[in-house]
Amino acid sequence: MYEPIRTKSVHSTMAGTTTDFPHRSREEELDIQLAGHLSALLAVTDELRSLTPTEDLDAAAERLAEQVTRLRGGGTPVRAVASGAGDVAALHERAHALAGRALVVAASRADTAVAILAAERMDAHALSSVG
Template identity: 90%
Template structure:
């Protein structure tokens, strides 16, 4: 009644899937994600430094840049060049949210140094957005 299949299927299955593309480990993916969150936090920190110069923000920017460099295997982060115009309260809220995201990823990655830094930045930005 039916003729037997004589050719290989054109549809790939999981068993037939090619392995010629690079795979990253979970740790590598978390490193990439964490470096992205910290880079975004660094950009917002640089914007805040232009609006509200302080040694706390300078120190935070240096520490963030060090961690991004470490996570990227030595690649230095791009730094924001800002005009100093903007809403400081909105920037503090954004920085707080970014630090929270970094904290979550750092905790899942078990990166204590970044988790501590992110928690410190959350506290600093929470206080600054209120006061």
């Protein structure tokens, strides 16, 4: 009824470990995930900066870029080219959600600097989307 599996599984089914596929530690996976959330938050921040430039957003973008660079081992983050068009309230909501995701990963990773930055960004975007 089912077609048999023709390829070898990428998951080890034996007690021993295989070396035919890359392994990453939990810490490395969390770094990758956290860098991704922060990069997305940086892109939204850059978009907001083009629509409503403020010193707070400029400072936040620099801090986010520094953290992404650190998490990626020195790789400079790609910066978004802002379109200059968009719904500011929707962008603040998106940024708030991304900062929340980053906060959760930073907390599980015990990265205090990123957790503080993410919490600050959540507060800033929560206030901006309301008022």
